[in-house]
Structures are given as structure tokens and as C-alpha cells.
Amino acid sequence: MQDTNSLGIVTPQTAYFDTPLHLKSGAILENYQLVYETYGELNAAKSNAVLVCHALSGNHHLAGVYEDNPKSVGWWNNMIGAGKSIDTEKFFVIGVNNLGGCHGSTGPASINAKTGKCYGADFPVVTVEDWVQAQVRLADYLGIDQFAAVAGGSLGGMQALQWTLDFPQRVRHALVIAAAAKLTAQNIAFNDVARQAIITDPDFYGGDYYSHGAVPRRGLRLARMLGHITYLSDDSMAAKFGRELRNGVLAFGYDVEFEIESYLRYQGDKFADQFDANTYLLMTKALDYFDPAYEHNNDLSAAFRAAKANFLVVSFTTDWRFSPERSRAIVRALLDNELNVSYAEITSSHGHDSFLMEDRHYHKLIRAYMDNIAR
């Protein structure tokens, strides 16, 4: 299947909110903006809206390209579009950049109206619950009372779960892909190494690097390199790079020798050029804090008592960062509450990143599920 760009040129929009947002941490965001994109048409009954939540390094740009940059293809372009699995001929699809992001929504690099300077280290820590609260306001702003579906992979899947707990009447279906109901200690550990890489970079300046004209590139680059390793599988790295040498011979030095080093450094550099280090810190914290069972004596089934939605849970066999076992735990909690749930475990070699990849079976499953919603 060729990934075609069925949507063509797309344009982001901005919504401004003046009602203070009370965050889980106790902090208050007095006002903020959310950048979002929409694809397809909202029907007259306003019943065909699908919210797609992004993961750690994602944003509101799900599909299509920007007029000024033909390479700016949305991160889920293979899934969303006219005639695709999430079909924009049937659904009104919304992507939104979360609070704390670095792609236009209010975040650490935004100007704090109170001080006239960048928020920097003053930007409050945001959680999955806070994001859902902000997304609800965007739904109100767009006149959508109930989503046909809220969908997301990884951290995006956590937001889809949170929607069903906090606003059970406002979401008919939740698509929870390569997600988990909470991170394991190992997962938090990876996130903390990434954070330490950023925070200990001399160019970090306690998070206020903007006013110093600095960028903690080295830290962000290391954080991304580490993260990237954990999103792939041992097998897929072996298949793609093996022990291939860049120049065919050992150089007995510390420059790039193995292809995998070249690849990771390139990925790290690319990411450090376009992502904000403070946003990376915030996103990893939101991941770490997510744990809906915590307030229910660690009983996930009790946490889901509030939910009413129908669920699709999907995992990938080689995903060791958000393993199938994590998804099965979600399924068990949903079954305990007699909720409608389907679960697919997809054979894929691409590790956690599988949820972003073009895969015939995976895409057919999502299409079949979405077609039933549209029916």
C-alpha cells in the first residue's frame, strides 16, 4: 500500500482560552492557546468527530502537508485521510498540540503575560488529566458534545483512556494503541535518564535557556537517542543495521563507525533542532504521573467503573516499552466492568514505533473498527 497524501495542503488553527485552567499540581494557567488541525467535515448532528491525541514528540499535525514545506507530512498520514483507515470522508478528525508543547500551543517557550518573558522553568507541570481538561474546552469551542472516538498511541492512548474516565458521556469509542495504564519502574527510569541528560546540560540554565540565548542541544540529543533505542526492537535494529560499518573498516576511535551510531546521532541531531527541551521534560513527566488506578487503591478495575465507552485496545508483539502485557492489563479491567472491548495483538518487528508504521493488518483492523463506528 502506497502512503498517499489524500488531504493535500492543511492549515493549523488557533483557539484562545481566557478561563483559568486549574491543573492537577495545584497551579493555574490563567489563559492559554491551543493549536489544532481538522480534516474532513463535521456532520450536521456533530456526531462524527474523532479526536486524535499525540504522543511524546508528536503534535497537532496528523496528516497532510503545509503549503510552505512539501516534506512536512503529518505524523499519522498513513492512518488518516480520504479513504484511509480513519477516513476523513466519514469523520471530522481533530489533532491538537497539548499544553506544554512546542508547536504553537502554550508551553515553556511561550510568553508569560504576567512577566512579558518566556515561561521557561515557570511553566507548570502538566498531566494527562490536565490535557484532557484542555481538550474538552477545545471540544466545547468547536461545538462537539460527544466524540465518535478518541484515539491515540502510547501517551496518546493514555489520554484516550483518561477521556473515558473523566468524561464518560462525551466519548463513544476509545482507541487505545500501544499504551499502558501506568508506566513500569523501568519505563520511569528511562525517562529520568533522558531528563538528567537535559537538566545537566550546561546550556540548560535551570530551564531558562531562552533568556540566555542558549539551547541544551547536547542533553536533548542524548535524551532522544536513548528514547529512540527503546522505541525500536532488538530484532529491527539488527535487521536494519546489524554491525555494518560506515566505512567498511574499524577506525579505532570515537567517531561514527557503526551504522547504528550514525543513525542514532542523526536522529538525535534532527530532533534537537526542532524540539524544545522543556517540552520534552514535561511530556516525560506526564507519562510518569499517569496512573488512574492510584486513587482507587491501585485497583484498575475500580478506576474504570466510571467508563462507559466501547474500547479497542491494540498492542504490538515486539513493543517492550509498552508491552502487550500492559495492554492486557487494561483489557482485564475493562472486562471486569463488562464494557465492550476488543483487543488485537499485532505481530510486528518494529517495537513501540509499530503504532506509527504502515502495516496492512494493523491498518485493516483500525479501518474495520472505524467503519463500524461510522455505520
Place this chain on the structure above:
Amino acid sequence: MTQLPITQPLPEQYSDGTDEFAARSQNVSRPDFAAIAEWVKPGAKVLDLGCGDGSLLCFLRDARNVHGYGVEIDDLNVLACFSNGVNVIQSDLESGLQSFESGSFDYVVLSQTLQAVKHTEGIIKEMLRVSKEGIVSFPNFGYWKNRLQVMAGHMPVSETLPYQWFDTPNIHNCTLGDFEEFCRQHGARILERRVMNGGRLVTLLPNLLGMLAFYRFEQQK
């Protein structure tokens, strides 16, 4: 008899050899579904093990308004279940039913799958754990046409056992007598039995004249 619901066409088959459908989605017919549906109380909560493309669950949903879930391992069958709009949990029923709470179902169904599972004892035990009642159906190996073929020196090939010895998924064939003995030994109390021959009920010499056997059972109290 209740009309078989119209299910979505099966998905196109994958070209890479992963297109083997489970045996049962091919040879389960309308009378089998109806026989099972007659035992299921309206509105019951049902688990279908090895649910294939979900047609039995579709049938029970339409005929008995059940709240159903299927368990299925095969990718294409899972996809077919999605198309048919039935709940399906992709997992290997041979490794147990850990996702399901004890006593959480009214009925757990094993329709024409018993003879193809490896861990027969484990699965019956799990059925009795998660559900108040179990329903199984299987091809009767004691059917006279099967017996004749064995007498003639061949492994039987028939309507309900359509495979050759070398390509059959059916590794644990049994007769009515065998299954009833098995239940006695494994703490399962048989509540009801129904024996069919191509849609007709068989009452005379069922272990000889019956092609398909249906049992409803519960945990021995």
C-alpha cells in the same frame, strides 16, 4: 428457527500464507448455532472460545440479545470479528483465560473446537472457573460412517471431520461415551445433551447415529 444474521463478507485473504482460517468458521452451520442458542437465556453474558469470525456471537446477539465476547488467536478471524462488530480478545486459549474473572460469565462456549485443542483438561477446568455453565459441541468420532472407515482400514473423512489424517487440526477426537466419562472424571456435571445429524435431532443410538454432539454442563457441586 431463528434467521442467521447477515455477517460482513470475510476479509480478502492475505497473500503471504497467513490466511488459514480456523476449522470452525468453515463448517459450523445454522442448526448448530440454533442448538446452542436454545440453551442460552436471553440477555446472558457469553464467552465464545475460538470464536472464529464471530458468527456464533452475531447469531446469539441477534437471537438472544447476549452480551458476548470471543477469544480468537488467528489474525484474519480477529479482523472478521471486527468487521462483524463483535467483541473479540486476541489470545491463545491454550494458555488459559487469565483475562477473565472467575464466575464472570453465564455461559462459556467451545463450539467445534474441543477436538482441536492441546490442553483439553486445562480448558475444561478454565471454562468451569470463568462461567456458571459450559457448552461444548464436537464431531462424534463414534458416528457409524467414521466407524466403517476405520473398520475398512482408514482414518475417517466425513462431513464433520473433513480433513485427511495428515492435515487435520483435530488432535483429540472423542465419542459421546468418551466425553461423558471425561466429565465424570473432571468434576463436570452434565445438565443436558443434544445429538444432531445434519440438522435433525438424534435420539436413537446417539453414539452410533449422531454426527455432532452438544453438551451443557456445570461444576459438580
